[in-house]
Amino acid sequence: MVEVRGITKRYGPHVAVNDVGFSIGKGEIVGFLGPNGAGKSTTMNILTGYLSTTEGEVTIDGMPILEYPEDIKRKLGYLPENPPLYVDMTVTEYLKFVAQIKGVAKKTVPSRIAEVLETVKITDVRKRLIKNLSKGYKQRVGLAQALIGDPEILIFDEPTSGLDPKQIIEIRDLIRKLGENHTVILSSHILHEVSAICRRVMIMNLGRIVADGNPDTLAIQHSPTGQLIVTVLGEGEKARATLADVAGVTRVTDRATEETGAVEFVLDTDGDVRPKVFEAMSSAKLTLIQMRVNTMSLEELFLQLTSGEQEVPA
Amino acid sequence: MIAVFKRELKSYFLTPLGYTFMGLFLLIAGFFFSYGNLLPRSPRYAQFFGNILFIYLIAVPLLTMRLLSDERRLKTDQLLLTSPIKVSGIVLGKYLAAFSVFLITLAVTVMYAVLVGIHGDLAVAETIGAYLGFVLLGACFISVGTFISAVTENQVTSAFFTFFALLFIWLIDLVRQIVPMDLTSGLIFAAVAVVAITVYFYMNTRNLVVAAAALLIGAGAVTATFFLRQEFFLGIMSDVLDWLSLLARFGSFSLGILEFSTVVYYVSFTTVFLYLTVQVIEKRRWA
Ligand SMILES: Nc1ncnc2c1ncn2[C@@H]1O[C@H](COP(=O)(O)OP(=O)(O)OP(=O)(O)O)[C@@H](O)[C@H]1O
Ligand SMILES: [Mg+2]
Numbered sequence: 194m195v196e197v198r199g200i201t202k203r204y205g206p207h208v209a210v211n212d213v214g215f216s217i218g219k220g221e222i223v224g225f226l227g228p229n230g231a232g233k234s235t236t237m238n239i240l241t242g243y244l245s246t247t248e249g250e251v252t253i254d255g256m257p258i259l260e261y262p263e264d265i266k267r268k269l270g271y272l273p274e275n276p277p278l279y280v281d282m283t284v285t286e287y288l289k290f291v292a293q294i295k296g297v298a299k300k301t302v303p304s305r306i307a308e309v310l311e312t313v314k315i316t317d318v319r320k321r322l323i324k325n326l327s328k329g330y331k332q333r334v335g336l337a338q339a340l341i342g343d344p345e346i347l348i349f350d351e352p353t354s355g356l357d358p359k360q361i362i363e364i365r366d367l368i369r370k371l372g373e374n375h376t377v378i379l380s381s382h383i384l385h386e387v388s389a390i391c392r393r394v395m396i397m398n399l400g401r402i403v404a405d406g407n408p409d410t411l412a413i414q415h416s417p418t419g420q421l422i423v424t425v426l427g428e429g430e431k432a433r434a435t436l437a438d439v440a441g442v443t444r445v446t447d448r449a450t451e452e453t454g455a456v457e458f459v460l461d462t463d464g465d466v467r468p469k470v471f472e473a474m475s476s477a478k479l480t481l482i483q484m485r486v487n488t489m490s491l492e493e494l495f496l497q498l499t500s501g502e503q504e505v506p507a
Numbered sequence: 508m509i510a511v512f513k514r515e516l517k518s519y520f521l522t523p524l525g526y527t528f529m530g531l532f533l534l535i536a537g538f539f540f541s542y543g544n545l546l547p548r549s550p551r552y553a554q555f556f557g558n559i560l561f562i563y564l565i566a567v568p569l570l571t572m573r574l575l576s577d578e579r580r581l582k583t584d585q586l587l588l589t590s591p592i593k594v595s596g597i598v599l600g601k602y603l604a605a606f607s608v609f610l611i612t613l614a615v616t617v618m619y620a621v622l623v624g625i626h627g628d629l630a631v632a633e634t635i636g637a638y639l640g641f642v643l644l645g646a647c648f649i650s651v652g653t654f655i656s657a658v659t660e661n662q663v664t665s666a667f668f669t670f671f672a673l674l675f676i677w678l679i680d681l682v683r684q685i686v687p688m689d690l691t692s693g694l695i696f697a698a699v700a701v702v703a704i705t706v707y708f709y710m711n712t713r714n715l716v717v718a719a720a721a722l723l724i725g726a727g728a729v730t731a732t733f734f735l736r737q738e739f740f741l742g743i744m745s746d747v748l749d750w751l752s753l754l755a756r757f758g759s760f761s762l763g764i765l766e767f768s769t770v771v772y773y774v775s776f777t778t779v780f781l782y783l784t785v786q787v788i789e790k791r792r793w794a
Pocket of ligand 1: 204207208209210227228229230231232233234235236274382
């Protein structure tokens with residue numbers, strides 16, 4: 194549905210987005226995760242046709258965005274980092290204006306506004322001037338604005354930033370619900386937010402996508418290959434010797450365990466040695482009670498992928 | 508376009524800006540009407556417009572300063588530009604809103620004409636001509652202001668530059684008389700223009716090849732013209748300035764003469780500036 198091929202955005206010598214490519218299918222909920230200046234907003238601005246690329250192309254349903262801007266923009270609802278609000282208008286006036294420019298059929302505008310107000314739960318403030326609303330409510334008006342044209346694809350840039358914890362939870366629930374019948378692309382700095390809402394996460398750093406996958410399995414895929422954690426009942430010395438003899442095991446290190454009567458080792462290995470370890474243990478009559486690949490958490494992965502390097506000044 | 512127009516028109520009166528413009532305009536107009544027509548009991552109403560032309564210098568920057576600059580500052584341009592409407596529709600809607608505020612204000616002054624008509628001998632043809640000319644001139648100035656508000660991000664800068672742009676147009680006829688007419692200065696002027704265009708291309712594309720191509724084509728054109736039609740460079744500066752000379756063309760209107768070519772000129776001038784405004788906004792995405 195959304196195809197991004199090799200997009201690069203340069204500001205003079207500074208590269209904000211560097212050769213980014215991905216494709217997003219219908220109904221996916223995808224999160225862009227990355228530190229400040231990673232290029233998340235720039236990527237979203239390109240996806241929505243607000244910015245053009247220096248190189249590369251975005252197509253939506255097979256249509257390049259620059260050739261069919263109007264057809265594509267009709268399919269998109271966008272909540273930018275700063276909600277684009279005309280603060281001198283009331284909520285209803287504003288949404289009416291947005292409905293008109295999004296091409297909502299005239300006679301359905303009032304019902305559409307009522308529906309969206311209900312969805313984002315701001316019906317009670319609909320007659321208030323936007324400038325007098327709290328930050329959380331302004332954000333909701335921003336969401337309403339993205340929804341009003343009934344687009345298939347929703348793009349939210351940091352939808353929960355600056356909100357209080359209660360609002361954050363409500364907005365997340367709302368996005369999850371919207372994800373049931375929309376394609377949703379959102380961005381965030383917050384890891385557990387992305388892993389709570391999205392079934393797919395793309396980690397961005399310095400303009401590149403450095404990891405892309407399911408938040409539950411992504412960390413495993415990126416874990417250092419070849420470390421195995423083995424827990425054995427009983428005699429430590431014998432177990433260690435047996436493990437060291439297994440072909441493909443290059444190093445055996447002790448590891449603390451809470452299991453009583455058991456010892457635990459970290460094996461540095463060459464390739465997948467799990468079957469061999471299992472056989473060696475059983476022929477040595479040792480009881481193997483646990484064996485797992487050493488993984489990092491998503492948190493650790495995120496820090497590893499994005500640490501060390503600071504935002505490159507523009 | 509209609510939605511943008513309506514919102515913009517309304518926003519003029521949701522903020523003090525619309526009222527400030529109207530108040531200022533009517534204050535100056537009223538003052539000059541009182542001193543020019545009312546007190547001397549003069550029925551020469553068309554002259555009134557000649558007297559208040561300078562009103563544009565102050566009023567237009569006020570009218571157009573936040574038209575497009577504020578959209579950028581408040582980031583609401585992200586809403587407009589990611590909606591299924593054309594940039595030309597946005598610009599036209601905004602322009603027409605500013606123009607309408609101007610027309611509404613000017614409509615109040617029709618009262619003056621009626622007053623003159625009741626108490627004296629109003630030269631109807633002259634008056635209509637003067638109104639038409641004044642409106643067309645306003646259309647041109649507002650298009651310049653619209654363009655400048657698209658290239659600035661701050662309303663104060665926008666107003667400031669608009670004022671100076673209009674002042675320049677004001678003084679153009681004076682400048683025209685002092686620019687050199689000889690071949691050398693014509694050539695220098697052409698060369699500077701080519702370089703300026705090259706720089707513009709480079710700033711927009713950040714592509715040396717495109718810029719070099721523009722430079723070569725420009726230099727080629729200048730050289731070719733030099734050998735084929737040298738006289739082209741004589742007075743080229745004055746010709747270019749003449750193209751921008753809006754006020755010189757106003758005179759005939761207040762005499763009640765309706766010159767079709769002048770109407771076309773004013774309309775084209777406005778169209779060019781609105782076109783440039785659209786281009787600036789479209790091109791910014793490529794920056
Ligand atoms: N108009 C611009 N001119 C120059 N550089 C820019 C411009 N816009 C963005 N950048 C640079 O591009 C890089 C990516 O910015 P972007 O806003 O996409 O990051 P982000 O991931 O959204 O960050 P944040 O989490 O802070 O919102 C940054 O280094 C930024 O300084
Ligand atoms: Mg951002």
